[in-house]
Amino acid sequence: MFRSYYSTPLMYRLAYSSIATSPFSETELHEALTQWRDKNSRLNITGMLLYSNGNIFQVLEGHEQDVQSIFATIESDIRHLHVLKVADGTINERDFPDWSMGFKTVTGSQFEHVLGYVDPTKQEFLASHPDQGEGSLVALLKSFATEAQPLS
Template sequence: MNYLIYISTSIKLFTDADLKNLLTQSRLNNSKHGITGIILYNKGTFFQVLEGEEEQLTITFEKIKHDPRHKGIIIMKTGTVSRRNFPEWSMGFTTTVPDSFSTLPGFVDPAKMNFIYDYNMDHPAINLLRSFTLNNNFVY
């Protein structure tokens, strides 16, 4: 199993509707290709961890690189894992109406930091996710 971690910048600030559409579309596309992971969004910055078989991960990331909704993609880390850290694809972001997203499959509230402690603490993705949530004021 391979993983890839990247950050990017959105070309515009996403609305709650934009984020909901992104979550819905990503869950559908990723499930078709055996891709799991997590994406966090805050004030124009995306942080994403993708997990999957090498070929599907490469195909998925190529599509991501050509997505016109963001730019400045930087790969932070790649590697292999013995098992998935994120068996369900999910997305966390701050929103003006968090209650309306709480029932949406795959949504995690990054303000509730306990979501990050359920994972393998030795994995680079977890450490980077923790840093991203703390540095982007997800924790109140």
């Protein structure tokens, strides 16, 4: 099949949750976010990361190969436990076009409201909120993005 050099490939979105092997300090988060944002900028990856007491929830957007590569790195990163892909697929446009990685530290109760979040290490996780789709997930994360502050 012939592919035009002028065609724009579809964007791809992947959302995951994980648990840090040990909670990040503010300094560690600042240093890590600086590195992650640099890498995301080079790869034209955008998204949003929520962090609460060692719990991580992130959405990545970009070209599928690049997003999958970053996710594979995350899955093998010893700083993450219980990495769980929550949603993925092609998208027509980015929901976080201006964020190489939006970031927000949230309280435990705010984190638990991410699609009725239930700890993935607990048995009831699989039964939690199967009727809510990716659209509500993105809308919720966008609400955090409007509150997020860039790193100084």
